[in-house]
Each structure stands twice: as structure tokens, then as C-alpha cells.
Amino acid sequence: MTDRTAANGAAATRILLPDPAEDRDEQRLKLLREEIGKLVRDLPGTPTAVTGRVGEAQLEVVWTPDPAAPPAAPGEPAGPAPAAGSPPVPGRTVTAPLVGTFYRAPEPGARPFVEAGDRIVAGQTIGIVEAMKLMNHVVSEWDGVVAEILAEDAMAVEYGQALLRLEPDET
Incomplete structure (x- = not known):
């Protein structure tokens, strides 16, 4: 609130008016809290860290995979089942961890994370899935x-x- 003074004859009255900048920040904070709540409810797994910022409206959520997901059978790759309508793919597949837009490179015009024939290691980023304006690394x-x-x-x-x-390395 901003303290403003209005004069009425010889007597002065103090009138507290809301500061428009504070109202905007409160609205942004409220929207950010709502968005965080939606993400926490909708993302698979358990959130381990949530970061929010009102100025410049930044939002970051870190979560672990859902421990309730059934473990892979021996000899089967771990991870989610192929999407409905997708034909089975031989070998091991890296799958989308959530619904969104898949990007092969870190930014437009950049070299893709991986190409056919590249040797990769466990934990290496192979792409990004953008969901709700968040860039989620796919490893x-x-x-x-x-x-x-x-x-x-x-x-x-x-x-x-x-x-x-x-084509996984034989161990």
C-alpha cells in the first residue's frame, strides 16, 4: 500500500491506496502458485524441488520417476510402455518422459544432441521435451x-x- 496524503481545508487526511506494482506482483505470485500446483499434481513421480520467481516469471520443478511404476521384467528395457498405436521397436528405446514437443538440439540451428551411429552413455541427454514452457532433458x-x-x-x-x-553395449 502506498501512503498518500489528501488535504481537506486546514485538516489533513491520510488515505492508503494500493500500489499498482504491488498488485501486479501479487497477481503474478498467485498465478505462479497455481501453475506450480498444477505441475505438482500433473507430473509423474514425486517433486523433489520447486523454484518460483515472480520477477521475470521463472518456474522450475525437479522430480524423480514414479516409484509406483511397475519394474521392468528381466531382459526387458525399463521405462514406460510404447504409446498406443506405436509399433514395437526392436532393441532398447529411449522414450518420452511426458507429453510435449520433442527437440533434438538444445536450440534452433544447433547441432543435435545425438545422431544415428553415435555412441552414448547412460545419463547422456538425447533430446528435450518441452511441456508447459519447461524444457525437460531426456536421458x-x-x-x-x-x-x-x-x-x-x-x-x-x-x-x-x-x-x-x-543397440546397447553387451555387459
Whole structure:
């Protein structure tokens, strides 16, 4: 609130008027809290960290995979099932962790994270899925050679959709 003084004859009266900048920040904070609540409810797994900022409206959520997801059977790749309507893909596949837009490179015009024939290691970023203006890194769970890229750049993807096929290293 801003303290403003109005004069009425010889007597002065103090009138407290809301500061428009404070109102905007309160509105932004309220919208940010609502967005964080939606993300926490809608993302699979358990959030481990949430960061919000009103100025410049930044929002970051870090979460772990859903421990309630069924474990993979022996000899089966871990991770979500292929999206409905997707044909099974031989080898191991890296799948979309959520619904969004898949990007093969960190920014437009940049070199893709991986190409067919590249050797990758577990934990290496293979792409990004943008969801709700958040860039979510997609990482491989296995070491191996990229056999085939299955998703095009800037393609809409579903949860569990195969993004690339990997020929894993034998251990």
C-alpha cells in the first residue's frame, strides 16, 4: 500500500491506496502458485524441488520417476510402455518422459544432441521435451550406439513414445 496524503481545508487526511506494482506482483505470485500446483499434481513421480520467481516469471520443478511404476521384467528395457498405436521397436528405446514437443538440439540451428551411429552413455541427454514452457532433458538409461532416431525435431510426442532406438553395449 502506498501512503498518500489528501488535504481537506486546514485538516489533513491520510488515505492508503494500493500500489499498482504491488498488485501486479501479487497477481503474478498467485498465478505462479497455481501453475506450480498444477505441475505438482500433473507430473509423474514425486517433486523433489520447486523454484518460483515472480520477477521475470521463472518456474522450475525437479522430480524423480514414479516409484509406483511397475519394474521392468528381466531382459526387458525399463521405462514406460510404447504409446498406443506405436509399433514395437526392436532393441532398447529411449522414450518420452511426458507429453510435449520433442527437440533434438538444445536450440534452433544447433547441432543435435545425438545422431544415428553415435555412441552414448547412460545419463547422456538425447533430446528435450518441452511441456508447459519447461524444457525437460531426456536421458538414456543405457550405454550403446544410436541405431535410429524415431522422432523428428519439433515433433509432438506422447508419454512413453519411442524417441530413438539404441543397440546397447553387451555387459
